[in-house]
Amino acid sequence: MNQAALHKLLAQTTKPKDLDAHFELRLATNLTLLKDLFLAIYPKGIESGAFNDLLTLLPKLYKTRSHTLREQDLSRINSGNWYQSEKIMGMQLYVDHFNKDLNGLQQKLSYFEDLGINLLHLMPITTRPKGENDGGYAVNDYTAIDKRYGTKKDLDGLTTTLRAKKMYLMLDFVVNHTSNEHSWAKKAKAGQKKYQDYYYTYPDRTIPNEFEKSLPEIFPETSPGNYTYVPEMDKWVMTVFNSYQWDLNYTNPQVFMEMLANLVKLVNLGVDIVRFDALAFLWKKMGTDSQNLPEAHTIIALFKMCLQVVAPGTILLAEAIVAPLNIIRYFGEGNKEGNECEVAYNASLMALLWNSMATKKTALLYKTIANIPTKPQDATWINYIRCHDDIGLGLDDRFINEMGWNPQGHRKFLLDYYCQNLAWSPAKGLMFMYNPKNGDGRITGSAASLLGLEKALETNDVALQEQAVDKIIMLHGIILSFGGIPFIYAGDEIGTLNDYSFLKDANKKEDSRWANRPQQDWATIASVKKKKGPQATIFGSLKNMIARRKKTPEFADGNNMVLHHTSNEHILIFERTGATNEGVLVISNFDEHTQVLDGNRIAKLGYLKDQKYHDIIANQSTQLNSGFLALSPYQLLWLKKY
Numbered sequence: 231m232n233q234a235a236l237h238k239l240l241a242q243t244t245k246p247k248d249l250d251a252h253f254e255l256r257l258a259t260n261l262t263l264l265k266d267l268f269l270a271i272y273p274k275g276i277e278s279g280a281f282n283d284l285l286t287l288l289p290k291l292y293k294t295r296s297h298t299l300r301e302q303d304l305s306r307i308n309s310g311n312w313y314q315s316e317k318i319m320g321m322q323l324y325v326d327h328f329n330k331d332l333n334g335l336q337q338k339l340s341y342f343e344d345l346g347i348n349l350l351h352l353m354p355i356t357t358r359p360k361g362e363n364d365g366g367y368a369v370n371d372y373t374a375i376d377k378r379y380g381t382k383k384d385l386d387g388l389t390t391t392l393r394a395k396k397m398y399l400m401l402d403f404v405v406n407h408t409s410n411e412h413s414w415a416k417k418a419k420a421g422q423k424k425y426q427d428y429y430y431t432y433p434d435r436t437i438p439n440e441f442e443k444s445l446p447e448i449f450p451e452t453s454p455g456n457y458t459y460v461p462e463m464d465k466w467v468m469t470v471f472n473s474y475q476w477d478l479n480y481t482n483p484q485v486f487m488e489m490l491a492n493l494v495k496l497v498n499l500g501v502d503i504v505r506f507d508a509l510a511f512l513w514k515k516m517g518t519d520s521q522n523l524p525e526a527h528t529i530i531a532l533f534k535m536c537l538q539v540v541a542p543g544t545i546l547l548a549e550a551i552v553a554p555l556n557i558i559r560y561f562g563e564g565n566k567e568g569n570e571c572e573v574a575y576n577a578s579l580m581a582l583l584w585n586s587m588a589t590k591k592t593a594l595l596y597k598t599i600a601n602i603p604t605k606p607q608d609a610t611w612i613n614y615i616r617c618h619d620d621i622g623l624g625l626d627d628r629f630i631n632e633m634g635w636n637p638q639g640h641r642k643f644l645l646d647y648y649c650q651n652l653a654w655s656p657a658k659g660l661m662f663m664y665n666p667k668n669g670d671g672r673i674t675g676s677a678a679s680l681l682g683l684e685k686a687l688e689t690n691d692v693a694l695q696e697q698a699v700d701k702i703i704m705l706h707g708i709i710l711s712f713g714g715i716p717f718i719y720a721g722d723e724i725g726t727l728n729d730y731s732f733l734k735d736a737n738k739k740e741d742s743r744w745a746n747r748p749q750q751d752w753a754t755i756a757s758v759k760k761k762k763g764p765q766a767t768i769f770g771s772l773k774n775m776i777a778r779r780k781k782t783p784e785f786a787d788g789n790n791m792v793l794h795h796t797s798n799e800h801i802l803i804f805e806r807t808g809a810t811n812e813g814v815l816v817i818s819n820f821d822e823h824t825q826v827l828d829g830n831r832i833a834k835l836g837y838l839k840d841q842k843y844h845d846i847i848a849n850q851s852t853q854l855n856s857g858f859l860a861l862s863p864y865q866l867l868w869l870k871k872y
């Protein structure tokens with residue numbers, strides 16, 4: 231049983247109004263686990279007094295939580311998991327690109343309501359270096375709002391309104407690194423040993439050179455290597471991402487404690503989901519790639535168990551864009567099961583969908599998904615197509631081999647297909663961080679440009695336009711029905727194309743991810759209700775599917791997704807099973823030609839019985855007139871059993 235479930239049980243036997251008693255109880259019940267986790271990372275934690283410091287810190291942090299949020303914590307403990315509901319629908323956006331600032335965002339809440347969005351992921355809004363700052367993922371101060379977005383008061387206003395509207399908020403916690411302008415980094419540069427120990431700093435290259443032997447490069451084009459020389463302190467510091475992002479040293483318990491305090495300050499702003507950024511990198515060990523190490527999981531569980539005591543209404547999202555079998559581990563295993571992150575990005579599904587679009591085949595998707603172990607009952611996915619980052623080809627080589635393809639050759643094909651190296655491909659994507667040393671590369675670009683809309687509009691090719699629109703709708707329909715929280719990347723709801731303006735900005739031009747961080751196009755949004763066209767079709771279809779999702783209880787995530795195989799290599803079928811013989815069949819065609827499915831095969835699953843079914847997306851009852859089901863290119867169906 232995970233600790234959240236235990237607290238739910240205990241909450242029923244404790245006086246409902248006595249919030250402090252509930253806190254005490256949570257602390258008492260988590261104590262043993264907290265101690266085990268803490269000592270696993272800091273074996274000297276008892277003698278050094280560090281564990282005692284943690285125990286003193288927790289009540290102090292709890293005292294800083296507002297009464298409203300404490301009450302909300304308790305009511306969330308007592309209710310079902312809100313994040314698994316079919317009624318949750320997310321959107322990710324840059325506040326300044328969306329509508330200027332936090333107040334501007336608040337003025338647009340009716341836009342979200344109209345579309346059906348009730349969970350917002352705002353990209354980093356904390357202070358950051360003036361020049362390059364990785365879109366705010368280089369943090370100067372975890373608790374200071376950058377003034378371009380507004381003030382703390384503006385954020386308070388926004389969270390209060392969101393709560394009143396029963397909307398949810400997700401913010402990032404950049405847990406792995408600070409910027410080189412954070413006060414700790416500044417003190418380290420000034421020679422303060424205490425703060426040099428907050429990072430991995432070295433007097434020479436001896437240890438860095440050893441580490442480099444097994445460390446991959448995250449940004450090989452712009453920030454090769456994993457260490458940066460800092461002349462002010464005449465030392466090398468570990469910088470796995472960009473040279474201005476200093477990795478925090480979690481072997482130092484003081485770092486954990488300070489970051490925990492920062493985390494609580496963040497959640498006390500009224501944040502419902504904390505996106506744990508780059509959490510796979512939290513622990514480094516010589517001779518390994520320093521990703522997904524067991525100690526990283528222990529640190530995450532430790533954060534989670536502390537949060538479970540202080541602010542149990544908040545949940546954690548794992549931003550682990552790693553191999554499929556590694557992602558699922560962030561839900562916790564063994565004594566950590568259900569005690570790490572409640573939510574993880576379904577980066578595997580995302581990459582596999584792009585793979586299926588390029589190859590027009592679904593077998594790799596089937597093989598991979600079928601091999602991912604069932605996640606814990608209280609965990610869920612974020613299903614998405616695009617986000618602000620690149621598309622990494624996190625596909626499992628074993629399965630690529632089983633397909634009869636050569637993994638390296640196959641990845642090269644995908645890069646060529648999406649990054650304009652094949653004349654016949656409709657995609658207009660850009661290459662990100664190509665590493666000539668090993669041929670690795672990633673893909674960027676907006677969903678619409680990657681799916682052919684940009685090229686189709688340029689060439690005035692109406693058929694290609696329609697095809698691109700169908701692809702965009704189909705992929706969104708899959709993430710809306712797969713099981714988990716669907717997230718739309720702002721702009722994709724109107725088929726926004728690549729934005730090439732980053733090429734003119736010296737601080738952005740080396741980072742092609744900016745092609746997919748466009749300004750929200752309000753003029754087009756205003757026109758979609760009046761004019762026909764690809765944007766209007768995409769917007770209307772997505773809005774319709776969101777509304778239908780919310781009326782389909784089978785789409786709530788109860789680990790109720792079953793893959794069904796067909797003999798047709800272009801088709802994907804999965805079922806969202808429901809209570810007592812009910813369910814919804816999701817069928818999609820990844821091919822550019824009509825594909826036919828044998829009606830008997832589907833009838834065997836209990837659908838199309840008596841040749842009648844409910845087509846949820848079209849909201850109509852349809853009669854099947856022949857013994858087969860024909861799916862037009864890129865068609866998606868949600869079929870409900872009668």
Ligand code: GLC
Binds near residue numbers: 368507
């Ligand atoms: C995450 C973010 C990405 C950022 C990186 C380093 O992966 O999504 O945008 O560059 O972390 O913070």
